[in-house]
Amino acid sequence: MVSDQKAMRRSAGLGVLLTALLLVACGQGGSDGGGSAPDPSPPPATTPSEPPPAAMDPPEPEPAPEPATPPAPEAPSPDAAVTDDGTTVTVALTGNDALQYNLDEIRVPAGRRIRLTLTHVGQGPKESMGHNFVLLAPGTDMTTFGLAAATAAATGYIPEDQRDKILANTDVVGGGESTTIEFDAPAPGTYDYLCSFVGHFSVMNGKLIVE
Numbered sequence: 001m002v003s004d005q006k007a008m009r010r011s012a013g014l015g016v017l018l019t020a021l022l023l024v025a026c027g028q029g030g031s032d033g034g035g036s037a038p039d040p041s042p043p044p045a046t047t048p049s050e051p052p053p054a055a056m057d058p059p060e061p062e063p064a065p066e067p068a069t070p071p072a073p074e075a076p077s078p079d080a081a082v083t084d085d086g087t088t089v090t091v092a093l094t095g096n097d098a099l100q101y102n103l104d105e106i107r108v109p110a111g112r113r114i115r116l117t118l119t120h121v122g123q124g125p126k127e128s129m130g131h132n133f134v135l136l137a138p139g140t141d142m143t144t145f146g147l148a149a150a151t152a153a154a155t156g157y158i159p160e161d162q163r164d165k166i167l168a169n170t171d172v173v174g175g176g177e178s179t180t181i182e183f184d185a186p187a188p189g190t191y192d193y194l195c196s197f198v199g200h201f202s203v204m205n206g207k208l209i210v211e
Contacts, residue, residue, distance in 0.1 A: 095131035097122030126174030146201030
């Protein structure tokens with residue numbers, strides 16, 4: 001009986017000992033490698049942030065267009081340059097940068113009022129390419145008058161000592177300008193007219209014929 005009890009106690013002690021050993025072994029396995037293994041793959045590469053786009057340079061301003069030169073007025077045709085309403089003859093006379101009048105002959109009936117408009121259809125300024133209209137009295141030498149006028153810039157190229165030889169005249173005009181005068185047609189006959197600006201008279205002249 002006593003021996004049976006000893007055998008039972010021995011068996012119980014061995015069971016306790018085996019249980020303790022199993023618990024110790026399980027504890028060591030959890031700490032030594034029982035957990036999940038670390039991921040061996042390297043961490044994902046990080047993409048560097050792109051630099052902010054460079055600021056665009058503002059567009060260069062376009063150069064301002066140069067102002068266009070206004071077109072010169074056109075000279076009327078000879079047929080349209082002289083009109084007669086029965087009382088007044090209207091004359092549209094032009095001069096250009098080539099030292100030319102559009103009319104080298106103007107015919108008017110006697111007794112009419114003449115309304116003459118001179119227009120400079122060129123581009124030259126009046127200081128260097130001015131034009132005017134001067135109607136000379138009968139018997140006036142055109143060359144003598146023209147040479148005297150060349151020295152009379154202060155009076156619009158109208159020589160003071162020759163005023164008694166002028167029947168009518170306009171002011172001097174430059175490119176794009178015009179001027180108008182009115183006068184009565186002189187007695188029937190033929191009269192010289194010219195531009196008295198320096199040297200123009202030799203090519204820039206014509207005849208007024210009163211019929």
